[in-house]
Amino acid sequence: GAGVSQTPSNKVTEKGKYVELRCDPISGHTALYWYRQSLGQGPEFLIYFQGTGAADDSGLPNDRFFAVRPEGSVSTLKIQRTERGDSAVYLCASSLTSGYGYTFGSGTRLTVV
Amino acid sequence: ELKVEQNPLFLSMQEGKNYTIYCNYSTTSDRLYWYRQDPGKSLESLFVLLSNGAVKQEGRLMASLDTKARLSTLHITAAVHDLSATYFCAASPHNNNDMRFGAGTRLTVKP
Numbered sequence: 445g446a447g448v449s450q451t452p453s454n455k456v457t458e459k460g461k462y463v464e465l466r467c468d469p470i471s472g473h474t475a476l477y478w479y480r481q482s483l484g485q486g487p488e489f490l491i492y493f494q495g496t497g498a499a500d501d502s503g504l505p506n507d508r509f510f511a512v513r514p515e516g517s518v519s520t521l522k523i524q525r526t527e528r529g530d531s532a533v534y535l536c537a538s539s540l541t542s543g544y545g546y547t548f549g550s551g552t553r554l555t556v557v
Numbered sequence: 558e559l560k561v562e563q564n565p566l567f568l569s570m571q572e573g574k575n576y577t578i579y580c581n582y583s584t585t586s587d588r589l590y591w592y593r594q595d596p597g598k599s600l601e602s603l604f605v606l607l608s609n610g611a612v613k614q615e616g617r618l619m620a621s622l623d624t625k626a627r628l629s630t631l632h633i634t635a636a637v638h639d640l641s642a643t644y645f646c647a648a649s650p651h652n653n654n655d656m657r658f659g660a661g662t663r664l665t666v667k668p
Contacts, residue, residue: 477655486561486658487644489568500655501651535599546590548600 446470446550450536454556456494457526465552469538476519477546478511479535487535493519526556559584563659570636570666578662580629580646588649589622589629590656593642600645603631613619634665 449468457463469476475494479487490501493513501511508526513519523530533551560583568577580589588607602615606622606629612616613620618639619632629646641662647656 461656475654479658486647487581489655489657492655494654500653503655537600544588544605546602550599 445516446462447538448538448547450534450549450552452552453550454555456557459528459556461552463523463526465523465534465554467521467536467538467549469517469519469520469536470540470547471499471517473538473540473547474516475539475541476513477537477539478519478521479537481533481535481551483532487498491523516557524552528556530554558659559586559648561646561657561659562626563644563646563662566660566662568662568664570633570664572637572666572668573635575635576630576633578633578644578646578664580648580659582627582629582648582657585651586624586625586648587651587653590647590649591618591620591629591631592597592645594645595642603644610632616625633664636664638666638668640664641666655665 451466467479477492478490481487491501492499496516508524510522533553535551537546537548539546562581564579571611591603594600604620609624617658622629643661645658645661647658
């Protein structure tokens with residue numbers, strides 16, 4: 445596609461529920477990144493994929509967070525047993541090669557009530 | 558771990574004035590980025606700086622990098638209202654391909 449697509453754009457869920465956030469990168473982009481941005485703060489790194497594998501998952505806050513990219517294109521960020529503190533905008537970015545020319549999606553605003 | 562600090566965090570300017578936003582990072586970095594974010598929107602790439610002494614300019618914005626001082630600056634010349642936004646710098650850890658962001662500088666340009 446023309447840009448990085450993230451769905452849904454908004455997600456409201458109850459505390460304790462499971463959610464999946466989807467990122468569809470620009471076609472041909474091999475690198476994919478997930479960030480989390482809380483209100484009034486800078487994006488916080490979560491995980492980075494090069495192809496199908498997670499090259500760096502050091503930013504995932506705990507084992508409730510997991511991300512996959514099984515075919516090296518679309519990625520899904522999965523959050524189990526959601527907590528109110530998980531509420532944030534989750535941003536996805538992709539690049540043609542690692543480290544250059546990042547394009548960000550519009551984000552998924554997650555609200556845990 | 559790479560830490561990125563920006564200052565100021567809030568900046569209110571008069572139109573036509575000049576100002577500089579500073580970005581310090583704590584450890585060796587291979588690349589330095591500047592992004593713009595409008596309220597409720599995603600991040601728009603402004604500059605990528607790759608080497609010591611690099612300077613890039615686009616319109617009223619100019620970014621520079623001093624890797625020895627671990628410092629990047631974003632200079633605003635003759636500010637206009639349309640520049641009002643939040644500006645983020647980000648650095649890539651050495652031999653790593655992701656980015657670590659600063660907290661952002663919220664710029665307001667007043668008539």
